[in-house]
Structures are given as structure tokens and as C-alpha cells.
Amino acid sequence: MTAHAESHSAHEKKHHGAGFYIGIWIFLLFCTAATYGAAQVDMGAWNLPVGLAIATLKGAVVCLFFMHLWGDTRANQFILILSLLFVTLMISMTLADVNTRFPLTAPPNSQRFKVNPNGQLE
Amino acid sequence: MSLAVVPEAAPHEAAQEPDYIRAKSGVLSWLLTVDHKRIALLYLGTVTITFFLGGLFALALRTELLVPDHGIMDAMTYNRMFTLHGVTMVFFFMIPAIPGVFGNFFLPIMIGAHDVAFPRLNLLSYYLYLAAVILGLWGMIHGGTDTGWTFYTPYSTTTTTAVLPILAAAFINGFSSILTGVNFIVTIHTLRADGLHWMRLPLFLWSIYGTAVIQVLATPVIGITLALAGVEHFLGTGIFDPAHGGDPILFQHLFWFYSHPAVYIMVLPAFGVASELVGAFTRKPLVGYKMIALSTFGIAFVGFLAWGHHLFTSGQSAVDAGVFGFVSMLIGIFTSIKIFNWVASMYKASIYMTSPFLYTLGFFFLTVFGGMSGVALATISLDVHWQDTYFVIAHFHFIMAGGVVLMFVGGLHYWFPKMFGKLYNEGWAMVAAVLVILGFIGTFTPQFLLGNEGMPRRYYSYPPHFQFLHVTSTIFAYILGMGLLLALINLIIGLINGPRAGNNPWGAPQYEWDTPSPPPEHNFSATPVINRDPYEYRGQEIIENAN
């Protein structure tokens, strides 16, 4: 955890020059263009993962450099990781539920999973 | 502690500095205070009012259930009563009670700080909580709602009763809970006195820290869920309405994603108070300090994974039921670690029999039975029979009413001399404690059998063969009510003309007993240096209680 004795180090942290931030900004614009371009190409099932990957990359860059999480105390980094962990946990468990549920308990036309004759999940 | 070196028997030396009650006077000094101790007393006042209000609703329910059919109220009033009992107790008493009152008062003192990290944010949290209570009361006056404290859609979005004020009250209460959590975590991280490294943190603060983590990360989900239900009720946007493709089970997932960790927001502080009481009255260092601290975090994190055991019979898939059932079993382990270590701490101890410790014994008994019934409920095939019956009501009342309320009242008795500088009448407190514990056991044990018989919960009228168990439960409910009232009256009498209490009436080893009682406004004249463990008992002379 944070060594609360570290008195003034928060101020003398290595400071990036203004150009560094503009560089990050250009990288982010490039990623936005990439995600826009990737959306035009129809990659079938791969579009969502690619889009999410680019968005996560941009998010990580904003967090690490714009929000100075790179050299920050471990507690701050831990909070972000923990909340993202709980977000993925919530989404994955709810989706797992709706996809393996008794087929007719899901809305009528969302049965995209294999069903054997008497409505049993395979 | 530097102060500890001073010979214990000289409480008068700190008397020149006025204590926090007499430091300032006037209503404004109380309403706009940023002193964490005064905010704690404001919380104490509001929390006691909401507790007895919730208790009145409960007694009304129990009286109605004396007879199988129409008793003293009609069905709609009964439904409103059990909803208001649920909402008042869950949102306005149990979530803010122990962190709000004891967390606020003793967190800075225990870590040797002058105040919490963000004092004004602390006051803002109290006023958000007060606004939520007032909005809730306003909703109650306007007839309240009859959806139950779980607000399940599509009933909560199509009911004609005034559900919006209660939803808004719970929403605002969430923010107060989040801000308190943020405040406590930052305080524990940054304001610890020198020498107080993590392994010397009192166990009460470990449980407050675990609770704060859950408060910060789980409460926003209920905020957004209730907002969605409110907008759905108001505008009909169809997010939970099956006619437009929505899914009511999604509401249940989002609701329980908060509400299961919320039950650990309620019970973890109670475990913390229990650890303090056992540490104080067994006159020896606590057994398994590390294990108890670690199991606090175990409960806090694994608590986030087990929300699905509330949906076993709601059409959830068997795969999910398996995963949630397995994780729910793990939580049972952490609670059993705590209980085993507490009981082991009583081995070869020198137990000092006082009313707070009697509450702790009651707490052990009720939490063991409550916890065991919880594990039985987590066994999925048994839960199919027990879900939504009185067995579930008995389970969570054993832990909530038995655990949280007993530890709130026990903690209040234990810290009463420190908070108010007065001593209450020990004899009457013992009588009240016995009444309260007997009342709990008598009220909720019959409900286990009712659950087995298959009596569903939230039933206004029931088949006649359940009546005998309901009558016994109601009789003991009145005994419980009288016991709690007696305890309150005893404390008030102690407050008015109780004898003055010294710094350490119980001879307890923890840090907060080294400050004068009641402590001065900034807690310590000199910033303390902590050089001992919290439960290291140093042969302090037991100052016999005045009465």
C-alpha cells in the first residue's frame, strides 16, 4: 500500500514536456481514425472485439498519460483495475445467464443457440 | 502512544481543554459542524429515529399476522407496511448506522488523526442522508408504495402507488453512502499516525475499510438501477417491460449486484464491533488477528460474485445457478473463520461480564444460526423450496436483526462513556440485553418452521394451520420491542444524570481509550505516536464501575 512517509515526491515527479501531450493527442486521433476505418470493413464476428480493443487501448492511453496514472501510487491504479474487473464480471455473468437459459424464457426471437427437440439446452 | 506513558490514573490533566460537546454551543455550531464527532452524533440521532420508526412498522406487521385474515388493516395497508419496514430498515438504518455513527466517531481517534480526510464532504454525506430520510418520510406520508424494498419490475413500474419518492430517497441515500466510503478509505490510507502500520490497525477499522470499498464500488449500480426503474415507471421506455422486448430478470440481476454486497455493507461493521468487544472484555490479545482482517476482505470481494443466489428460481439458467451457488459457499467460510477465532479468543481469557459483552454473546449465537441457515439456503435444490418463504425472512433477520442491531446496541453501550463522558446503569442494561436477545430468538425461530411449511413471504392472509407459529412470533416481537425501548430509556437516563466516566471505565486496551472522554475537539493535543498493538492488554487496573 502507499508508504505514507513519501512526503514531497508527488511534486518532483518527472514532468513530461508539452510536446509529449500533443504526441499522445495525435496518437489518440490516429486510433479514432483506425476504429472508424475498421468499422467500414465488414469482418463478420471480429468487428466488436477489434472495436473494443482499440477503445481499450485509447482508454488505457488516456488513463496512463493524461491522468498521470503511469508513475502514480499503486492504490490509485488498483482502484481502476478493481472497478473494471467488477464491470466485466457483471456483464459476463448476466450474458452467460441469458444465453444458457431455458430458450423460451429469453425474448422470442433471440434464440440463437442450439435447442434439442423438447426445448432442452444442449 | 505518547499519552499512554502518562500514568493512567490522572484523567483530570486533560480536563482544561473543553471537550467537543462543550467546545462550541448554539444550534448552528451543531448543524454546520465539520467535527467528525458531532457529525457522528447527528447520525446517531437520525438513525435512532429511523430504527424505531422501522420497528413500529414491524410491530404493525406482526400484529396483523396474529389472525389468518383481516386483522387490524386491509391488504393494501399491509403491503405498504412491509415495504416501508424494508425500506426504512435497509436504506435508512442498517446501511448508515454503524459506519455513520461509530465509523465517523472513532475512525480518526483510533488512527490518531484530528479529523477525517475531507470534513466538509463528511457533512455533505450527512445532509444527503438526511435529505433521503425526509424524502422517504414524505413518500410514506403520501401513502408509501407497496412494491417491497426490492422494487421488482414490472410490478414497480406499473403500480399506482407513490413509488417515485421512495425510489428517489434510496437513490440519494446511495450518494451519501458512496461519499462516506470515499472519505473513510482516504482517511485510513493517508491520516494514520506514525507507528500505526497496517498490522496494528484495530479490527473495527479493517471492517470499516472493507465496508467502504463495497460502498464505493457497489452503490452506484443501485443508483442507476433505481433511476432506470423510475424513468421506466414515469416514461415507459421499455427497458424492463417485456412488451417492448425488455427483460425483468435484467432488473433483478442489476438490483442484486448491489444488494448482495449491500448486506455485507450492513454486517461487516457489526463484525468489526464484535472484534472490538471481544478484544476488550476477554482481557487478552485477540486470537487470529491476521485471519480476521483477511476474512474481512474475503467477504468484501467474494461478496461481489455471489448475487445470483437470489435468482435461483427466477428463470435463471442452471449454469449460472451452479456458479453462483459455488461462490456463495465460499462466503460461508470467511464468516466461520471469524466466529471460530472469536470463540477461541475466549479460551483461557479473563472475561469481564458487562452488558456489551452479553450483547456479543447474543451476537455469536444469532450469527452462528443465521450463518448456518444462509449456507443451507445456498444449497440450490433446498433453495428451490425455501426461496421467497419465511425461511429466508428468518435467515436474514437472524443475521441483520440478530447481528447488526445487537452489535449497534452493544457498541453503543461499550462506547457510551467515551462518546458522552457518562456511565449508564449497568443493571438495567443487563435486563434490557436479556430481553432483546430472548426477543430475537423467540421472534424468528418460529419463522424457520413457517418457511419449512411453505408459508410464502409478504403474505397478508395465510392458511389457518400457520397461525400458532405466527402468534408465538408476534408475542416475542413485542418482548423484543420492549427490550429495545428499555435499553434506549436506560441510556437516556444515563446521559442525563449518569455519573462521570473516567478515560477508560472498561480498562480496555484499544487506542480510543487513551483520549479523555469525551475527547477534545481535535482529539489530541500533540499528534500521537503509536508504539503498541491495539489488543495488547497491559494489566490496566480495572476501575470498578460506579454503580
Added chain:
Amino acid sequence: MIFAAAFYNDWMRRILDLPDQASSIAPEVDQLHYFVIAVTMLGAIGLTIATIYFFAKYRYRGKQMIGQEYKPGPMFEVVAVSGPLAFFLLWFFIGFHQYVEISSVPDDAMEVYVMGKKWMWKFAYPDGPNAVGVLRVPVGRPVKLLMTSRDVIHSFFVPAFRLKKDVIPGRYSELWFTATKPGSYQVFCAEYCGTGHSMMRAEVVAMPQAEFDTWMAQQRNSPIPSQQDSYQSKNEPQRGQANMVVQGERLAGEKGCLKCHSVDGSAHIGPTWLGLYHRAERLSTGETQLVDEPYITDSMMNPTAKLVAGYGPVMPTYMGKLTAPESAAIVEYIKSLRDPQLQAQPSEGPAYEPGRRP
């Protein structure tokens, strides 16, 4: 030995106030129940006795006595963790195994539609009469309940069968049981559903198979048409003995299905309906798909998803144009086209109307 087990079973059941075991899974669930309750109560009573014993033995009496430092070895923590953990996981695996058994329906189950409506239960047999408040089932034969609700979430709970399943509006949920003992068992609504939640009770009457068959036959040709308000949608006048297959046939005409689907086996724009049910269709993607209720319902709502080989994607979607009972009626009509000499049976499917604004 068996006598002792039966005595133990009945003795424990009476102590725990459990209702009698009237379904096939009730005895197994109750055995696990006794095992869990016995071990937990032993553990709880053991801890309580230890607490009281320590309290009595080590109480501070007069002279100020410091408690001796007692540091139990790591074995204490290991036992404190592994002991309960072993039991908890054992219970979990038995419980989950039983839960999978509870939720997987045997194939030969007799199907009954259940409709939860604000404060009453309605039952409809696909090939028999409809009843309000009383569900008659044969003993010894698995019965599958296909349940839905007209307004809010209810829950079909039969304490004697140890079974419960929430009934969700606009969706079907499934519950099966095999009644083992003839008799009448109370049904409760377990999910809060408004003012009459506590009055929403029904009865499951389990009858020997012979008695059940006579009752069914007697009901089928009884002249009085059982009053069916649930099917009658707002704009349709009430018609006499409207059973599902007849409704399905009329609807297929009205909704224009018969313009593309023939019922006598002749080729047409869409696949013929004669003998369509339980036929293995070859899809345009090459897979074979068994035609069953979910597939037919899905094809109505989302026709181009699984197209049969050789037919064009011309069918319009019926999502929103067909309520649940209408699609269920058409499915029943298609199922009835299986075998010309099988006499069409009346039945009634559940309907869902969106929650009315206050």
C-alpha cells in the same frame, strides 16, 4: 433397515414441520435437507456450548486476572477453514446435482399451459379442457408446466412438491414434476404481485391414471364451453368452444400464412405444413434443423434466420403482429396437421398484455 429409514424420514419431517413428500424429487431433497440441517445444528450448538463453557469457566471473579496469551498453532486455522469448507462444498455438489435433475424435463412429460393472472391461476391442457384454480394431474406420470403471466411476475410454488418457479410476463418458464401420492396439494404465489398476492392460491389434485383419463374424457365432450376470457383479445368477439387448433387454423387464414404455406402437402411458395412438425428440415446453410416449437416460433418472428433449402427469403417478420397466444395457437395448428386421423383437441395458450399505465 428400510423401516428405520422410513421412521427416521417421517420423524425428521415432522420435527422440521415439512409438508408431506408428494413429488418424485421431494424425498431426495428432504434427505439433503436433513443432512444439512443436522450438521449445521450440531456445529451451531457445539459453538454455543463452547462459548457458554468458556464464559462460565474463565469469568473474572473478584481478583483482577489477565487472560493468558493463547496462540493456537496454524492447525487451528486450517481446521477452522477446511472443516466447514468440506461440508459446504459437499452440500453444493449434491444440491447442484439435484437442481439439474429438477430443471431437466423428461421427454415423455405431459404438457400443461399455466397462466398466472392477477390473483388467479388458469390451467389449459393442449388436448383437454381449461380450468381455473384446480390443476388435475395423473399420479406417476411426469407433467411439464409451460407457464407465463399476463401482467407481473408471479411464482408457481407447491410446498408439497418442494418446487417453485417464477412466472414471467411475456415469456414462458418451465417446471416439471411427477406426483407420487394421490391427494390435493396447496399452490401458493411466492413472488409479490399486489393486493391479492396472498389470495392467489390454487390446488394440484393428483389422481390415479384411470380416474384422470375418465375425468379428461368426461370433460372433453361436455357441452358447456368453459368460459375463456384470457384468449379473447380486445377486438375479438367471444366465440363458443374456441380451442387452440381451431383458433390456429382461423388465424393462419387471417394473417395470410396460408397464402404461401399449403396444408395438404402440395408445393407452394413456403414449405407445406402437413407433417412439418418433428420433420428434419435441410436449411439453406446445409445443416439439418428439427422442426419444433422454438424453431417454428423463431421462424415466425425472424424468418430469414434459418431458411429451409430451396425457398426464397420472402417471408415478412410477424414480430409485434402476433401475440404469444396467437403464435402458440398457430404452432398447435401446425402440430395438429401431423396425422390426418388424429382428432384435433381444444386447448388455450397464455396471453401477455403490456402493463397498463396507471
Added chain:
Amino acid sequence: MQTDAIDHGHEAKPTHLRFQFSDSARQFHAAKFGMWLFLGQEVMFFSALFCAYAYYRNQFPDAFWHASQHLNTKFGLWETVDLLTSSLTVALAIHFIRQGKRGLTSAMLIITILCAFIFLGMHSFEYYTEFHEGLLPGRFFHPEASIHLPPESAMFFTCYFFVTVLHSIHVIIGIIVLAIILAFNLRGKYSSAYYTHVEVGGLYWHLVDLVWIFLFPLLYLIT
């Protein structure tokens, strides 16, 4: 004793040091740590909506595809670029205040607030077009004759409106917070020794931008 609007800041005393902190570095660290906890809570606040979005997209994939065709992806792209620029200017604001250049910090803050207003303008225009096309959630979903959409694409618009309205509310809160920081900065309150407010306000704005970075591909670029 005024309770200031920014719930984590402390009004400056001569040494801007609050009585309960022993030195200003620890106070600065405490404020940042508190803000990060608040951001963790904000992430969870949006997570429930992302969960609803994932839930319904998983169930009606093609309806979501049809519905998202009717969103103005060009506007979405420019809004993303606009928010990224505002994120840059806020980062530069913190950078300059650390070096004590108050003038540049004020300039950067003004640009950020302008970008925020541009974002709100573009977004409300989008809402305006959707109102006209009748693409509204749930009960109000009555697309014009020209647009033929499967009925359950109303769920897409339910999720779309919930998430974007909540995000816009956060943008408005961000504007208020940055405006207050700008006001304090113009009154010369911050220096290279004390700039906690700017740092905390910047963190909040970056979170608002972070949420939009995830929203843009999920809502506008569905294929």
C-alpha cells in the same frame, strides 16, 4: 464557512494546509486518491448501462445493426475528436499550472469549456434529428414511414438515450467544475505549489472523455 461546490477541494489558507494533514504533499495525495475512488464509482455507475446495452445487443443483434444505421456516424466521429481535443487541453492546463504559468492554464481551460459546449451542441442536434425521425425509446417508438425497422430496435434507442443523456449530464457537471476552477485561477488562487483543484477537475474531465471513447464504437459503429 462556505461549503464549496467542488466536494474535494479545500479553500486556501495562508499555507492552504488543512489542520488534519501534516504536510501539503500528503493532502495533495489524499485529494487525488479520493478523486480516483470517485472515478472508480463513476465507472461502476456507467457499468450498469453498458450491461443493459450488452444484454439487449446480445439478444437482438441485427435489430441493433439496423437501428445504428440511422445514427449520424459523421457527427459521432467529430464529437469524439472534439472530446479528445478537450482532453488534451485539460492535460495541458495541468501541465502549465505545475510550471506556474497561470495565463496559459486559463487559456487551456477556456478551450476545454468551448469544446464541451461544441460537443453538447452537436449532440443536441443529433437528438433533434432523432426526435423528428420518431426514433424514440419504448412506448414513443414510431419511426417514420420511410424508415422500416424491426419493432425491437426500440431497445437500441432505449439504451442509446439512457447512456448518452447520462453522459451529457456528466459533461454539463464537468463544465460547471471547470468553470469554477477557471474562476479561482483567474483570481490567482493556484500556483505551482498548490494546484489540487486543477488536477482533480482534470481527472473528472478525462473520465467523461474516457466514457465517450467507449460509447462511440459501441453505439455508432455496429456492424
